[in-house]
Amino acid sequence: MPHDLDRIDRKLLQIVQENARLPAEKIGAAIGLSPSAVQRRLARLRDGGVITAEVAVLDAKAAGFPLTMIVDIEVERERPELLSAFKRWIAREGAIQEAWYVTGDSDFVLVVAARDVEDYDALMQRLVSENPNIRRFRTRVTLGTLKRGATVPLE
Amino acid sequence: MPHDLDRIDRKLLQIVQENARLPAEKIGAAIGLSPSAVQRRLARLRDGGVITAEVAVLDAKAAGFPLTMIVDIEVERERPELLSAFKRWIAREGAIQEAWYVTGDSDFVLVVAARDVEDYDALMQRLVSENPNIRRFRTRVTLGTLKRGATVPLE
DNA sequence: TTTGAAAAGCTTGATAT
DNA sequence: ATATCAAGCTTTTCAAA
Numbered sequence: 001m002p003h004d005l006d007r008i009d010r011k012l013l014q015i016v017q018e019n020a021r022l023p024a025e026k027i028g029a030a031i032g033l034s035p036s037a038v039q040r041r042l043a044r045l046r047d048g049g050v051i052t053a054e055v056a057v058l059d060a061k062a063a064g065f066p067l068t069m070i071v072d073i074e075v076e077r078e079r080p081e082l083l084s085a086f087k088r089w090i091a092r093e094g095a096i097q098e099a100w101y102v103t104g105d106s107d108f109v110l111v112v113a114a115r116d117v118e119d120y121d122a123l124m125q126r127l128v129s130e131n132p133n134i135r136r137f138r139t140r141v142t143l144g145t146l147k148r149g150a151t152v153p154l155e
Numbered sequence: 156m157p158h159d160l161d162r163i164d165r166k167l168l169q170i171v172q173e174n175a176r177l178p179a180e181k182i183g184a185a186i187g188l189s190p191s192a193v194q195r196r197l198a199r200l201r202d203g204g205v206i207t208a209e210v211a212v213l214d215a216k217a218a219g220f221p222l223t224m225i226v227d228i229e230v231e232r233e234r235p236e237l238l239s240a241f242k243r244w245i246a247r248e249g250a251i252q253e254a255w256y257v258t259g260d261s262d263f264v265l266v267v268a269a270r271d272v273e274d275y276d277a278l279m280q281r282l283v284s285e286n287p288n289i290r291r292f293r294t295r296v297t298l299g300t301l302k303r304g305a306t307v308p309l310e
Numbered sequence: 311t312t313t314g315a316a317a318a319g320c321t322t323g324a325t326a327t
Numbered sequence: 328a329t330a331t332c333a334a335g336c337t338t339t340t341c342a343a344a
């Protein structure tokens with residue numbers, strides 16, 4: 001496999017997963033490498049696709065999206081031709097933050113950000129009206145967020 | 156208290172939500188602002204807590220975590236005193252990437268990254284053995300990830 | 311692979327509008 | 328609020344090991 005991460009890579013990734021703005025000099029001081037060695041490793045990890053992006057994380061509430069819903073969706077499996085259209089629909093909807101195809105009773109799980117319940121209702125009405133293969137969905141409102149992110153535990 | 160984001164702030168945030176490494180000069184060119192005005196706004200958004208972090212996003216598979224599970228957990232509500240211990244347990248577990256407290260049949264929804272099924276099984280065995288208030292849980296394996304992130308749609 | 315140093319580029323802070 | 332510019336940092340490049 002193309003990507004063998006050594007112990008230094010893992011330490012490096014652990015740091016930039018938390019803070020991508022830390023100067024290479026400080027990262028190097030923390031892991032015992034010169035700034036240029038840190039930069040070279042970062043470049044390699046970016047080029048190799050281990051680091052896919054460096055992004056700003058917003059406080060959703062401060063940005064005007066205080067509600068998060070978790071939505072289980074069941075689709076009609078007899079109509080696989082509609083699936084890719086549904087996937088494109090999901091890709092287009094900015095309020096859908098996460099979407100997985102899953103095993104089990106339902107077929108998709110979505111995480112949706114919303115300004116208010118009306119906003120969310122409108123989205124779900126468009127969901128069903130624009131996707132004929134939606135059989136049913138169930139909404140769970142999040143009452144609290146304990147953790148949010150995609151950080152991977154590199155020991 | 157609600158942060159007022161003007162049109163320029165929203166454009167700015169839209170950009171850095173995608174790419175936090177873009178130089179202020181390029182951001183400014185895109186939204187019609189000088190580099191220092193961009194920096195001033197970014198500083199204000201960071202200080203005001205609208206931007207909570209700037210982080211590197213990893214390819215979980217490349218980093219050795221090819222599996223993602225979605226776990227619904229039901230806890231014994233008669234024992235609220237065990238809840239905060241459970242929350243601390245979640246906070247400590249690096250493989251738990253996301254965790255919400257939700258309405259509905261189950262009480263928590265977790266997103267868990269795993270190296271393999273044994274790894275995941277071991278985590279869930281520790282979950283039940285170390286948290287006496289876990290009544291049941293249901294695992295859904297993700298077969299595909301359509302979208303992942305916490306990006307908020309500004310405008 | 312690594313370091314170290316110079317060049318280039320970016321950010322920050324002062325000043326002025 | 329904003330832009331311009333200079334000073335200070337950070338990143339990048341390259342030679343050498």
